[in-house]
Amino acid sequence: MGKLITVGELMGEGGYDAVFIGTGAGLPYFMRIPGENACGVYSANEFLTRTNLMKAYLFPEFDTPIRVGKKVAVLGGGNVAMDAARTALRLGAEESWIVYRRSKQELPARHEEAEHAEEEGVKFAFLTSPTRINHNDEYWVTGMECLRYELGEPDASGRRSPVPIPGSEFVMDVDIVVVAIGQGPNPLVPRTTRGLEITKKGNIVANLETGATSKPGVYAGGDVVTGAATVILAMGAGRVGARSIHSYLSGK
Secondary structure, X not given: OOOOOOHHHHHOOOOOOOEEEOOOOOEEXXXXXXXXXXXOEEEHHHHHHHHHHOOHHHOOOOOOOOOOOOEEEEEOOOXXXXXXXXXXXXXXXXXXXXXXXXXXXXXXXXXXXXXXHHHHOOEEEOXXXXXXXXXOOXXXXXEEEEEEEEEXXXXXXXXXXXXXOOOOOEEEOOOEEEEOOOEEOOOHHHHOOOOOOEOOOXXXXXXXXXXXXXXXXXXXXXXXXXXXXXXXHXXXXXXXXXXXXXXXXXXX
């Protein structure tokens, strides 16, 4: 969708009078630091999908392999980061670290999620952020260069901003890195749909009560509109869109 066939083509030669876009927010964000494309660096999406949905934990009984080294660093402090860190331990990692650039008080994960991760053996490196991922000649991860931070003044969200501490560089001994710093909408459909208003973050602008977008006959809902949220909200948006499209096609 968006490349083989566009929304405009569906509503043109395709003969459709209305289209609902529910492509979600499955595009993972990365740190954009040197070495991030090395072997042994996963997005949390891939790491958890390969493990749980594709049953990598049962390889070779199932076809999907997954490599979990001795020491795993998970970048981020949300619920997904906690899931990835706990999963790494269950897959056999000797150490699993949450690396988060703010303090424990600023963790975006639910309190019980962080608590359960700690109880399971996950370690936390607070006020720490990577600057480079090191690798060997075969391009496998050998370590992660990091910088320590201290908290400064609150930012626009009200959380205290992390400020780097000069001269605090150190190398973290890890051989697998999982990036869990969030995700956004795949830009393919919005970019190939003329007349569709989107936000600076690439989300489609839609009326939350009707699902209607800026393009007549095109409706949208779920994470592609709201950003990463819950399945329940996405299901609700689908029902809203279905009712609105029915009214639209009925001429109401």
